[in-house]
Amino acid sequence: MGALGQLLQQSQLLAVNTYTAVTSVIPNLTPSQTGPIPGTNELQSILSQLAGWGFIAAAFGFIVGAIMWAVGTLGANGRAGEQGKKALFVALIVAVLLGGAHQLLTAGQAIGNGVQ
Structure with a gap:
């Protein structure tokens, strides 16, 4: 076995030891299948507030x-006029993306779920 084979064997052994150490420290690690993930409501509240502030900034x-x-x-x-045009259109694009973020994520999830 060459140096590459030994390195691969050592990395596999390290991965197994790490997994064993983690599972021994955290016994009975099973995710809840019945309820929402803890902190989901708080995260949703934070994201809603950020979206609101994003709309105000836009x-x-x-x-x-x-x-x-x-x-x-x-x-x-002319330069100030061009910069104003850029700022106006960037703000418009940001507002459209913020408004359509949910639909974009839902479409992405549907595409991802369709991949086999």
Whole structure:
């Protein structure tokens, strides 16, 4: 057996020893099949609050972008107008992605479930 074979054998032995050590420290490790995962409600609340703040930030970015675009165009400052346009469209894209996040994740899960 070469050096690669010995290294592979040692890594397999280490994996078995690690698994044995972990299972001996945490006996009867069986996930609950009946209820939700602990902390799910808190995580959902945090994500909902983050989405709300994201919408507020997107609305603020949209307004600021529109103002920059208008002031840059009226003041003959093309660069400010272009930056305002970018800010406006980025804020719009962020708002669309935040609004459609649930549908995007659901579609991704359906695609993943279809893979055999």
